[in-house]
Amino acid sequence: NAGVMQNPRHLVRRRGQEARLRCSPMKGHSHVYWYRQLPEEGLKFMVYLQKENIIDESGMPKERFSAEFPKEGPSILRIQQVVRGDSAAYFCASSPLPPTSGRHNEQFFGPGTRLTVL
Amino acid sequence: SQELEQSPQSLIVQEGKNLTINCTSSKTLYGLYWYKQKYGEGLIFLMMLQKGGEEKSHEKITAKLDEKKQQSSLHITASQPSHAGIYLCGADARTSGTYKYIFGTGTRLKVLA
Numbered sequence: 001n002a003g004v005m006q007n008p009r010h011l012v013r014r015r016g017q018e019a020r021l022r023c024s025p026m027k028g029h030s031h032v033y034w035y036r037q038l039p040e041e042g043l044k045f046m047v048y049l050q051k052e053n054i055i056d057e058s059g060m061p062k063e064r065f066s067a068e069f070p071k072e073g074p075s076i077l078r079i080q081q082v083v084r085g086d087s088a089a090y091f092c093a094s095s096p097l098p099p100t101s102g103r104h105n106e107q108f109f110g111p112g113t114r115l116t117v118l
Numbered sequence: 119s120q121e122l123e124q125s126p127q128s129l130i131v132q133e134g135k136n137l138t139i140n141c142t143s144s145k146t147l148y149g150l151y152w153y154k155q156k157y158g159e160g161l162i163f164l165m166m167l168q169k170g171g172e173e174k175s176h177e178k179i180t181a182k183l184d185e186k187k188q189q190s191s192l193h194i195t196a197s198q199p200s201h202a203g204i205y206l207c208g209a210d211a212r213t214s215g216t217y218k219y220i221f222g223t224g225t226r227l228k229v230l231a
Contacts (some may be wrong), residue, residue: 033219042124042206042223043161091160099210099219106151107208107219109161 002027005074006092012116019079019086021113025094032075033107034067036087048099049075052063082117089114122207124222131197132230139192139225141207148210150190152181155204155224164192164205197229 013019019074034046045059045093049069060067064082069075079086093107123142126191131137141150149168153161165174167183174181178201180193194201208229 035221043208045219045221045223048219080176093161095138105149106163106164109153111160114158 001058004092004094004108006090006110008113009111010114010116012118013082014118015083016081019082019091019115019117021077021079021092021115022074023072023076023077023092023094023110025092026096026108029094029096029108031095031098032069033093033095034075034077035091037091037112039088043091046077050098079115082115084117087115087117122209122220122222124205124207124225126225127223128226128228130228130230133198134196137194137197137227139205139227141192141209141222143188143209146187149153150187151208151210152184152190152192153206153208155206156204161206194227197227199229199231202229203226 005039007022011019018089023032030051032049034044034045036046037043047054047067049067051069051102052071064080077090081095089112091112092110095107097105099105125140128209129137149166151166154164154165155161164179165176165181167174167181170185170187172183181190183190190207192205204224204226206224209220
């Protein structure tokens with residue numbers, strides 16, 4: 001069973017361009033989470049999605065950032081008109097159960113996409 | 119907003135020494151997870167604690183959750199260079215059924231051979 005896949009692993013963009021980050025959850029997992037890790041900082045929650053639905057986007061910046069998890073295909077985190085402050089590692093995680101299931105619900109993390117904005 | 123405080127922020131120990139990393143929350147947690155992150159890589163799940171007073175061990179790493187479910191410690195016995203990395207605690211801190219998953223800022227561990 002393959003783990004969580006993220007691509008690309010490294011992405012370089014110039015200011016003003018768009019960045020698209022992809023995440024394929026583990027087989028059988030329908031709950032996806034995106035986190036951002038700024039240099040020398042911890043992980044910050046951005047958004048939680050289920051298939052075709054955004055459940056919680058309280059950690060997403062209000063502008064330029066969007067996420068989707070279509071019925072078919074990977075989850076996409078899109079950053080429009082990137083700025084230097086967007087440079088960070090973006091991690092995706094998936095879980096087999098919803099976070100409110102009341103049961104042990106480990107999140108499995110992908111290797112991350114490191115975005116560099118020039 | 120609720121956060122997880124980790125201490126120390128960084129730690130350098132000689133190989134063979136024991137060490138402890140702490141993770142503290144201001145509120146009761148539903149679940150506490152420990153992860154290890156190698157520099158520049160993703161997170162590897164270590165252990166999950168859910169019950170007050172719970173303690174789990176894996177090889178030379180032991181994690182405990184206090185009775186109030188607000189503080190956890192990660193203890194490494196006889197550290198080795200392979201233990202080096204960033205240790206992160208994560209927690210399910212939801213209230214009223216809403217999702218809230220938070221992380222500590224991490225503890226950077228170096229083990230000198």
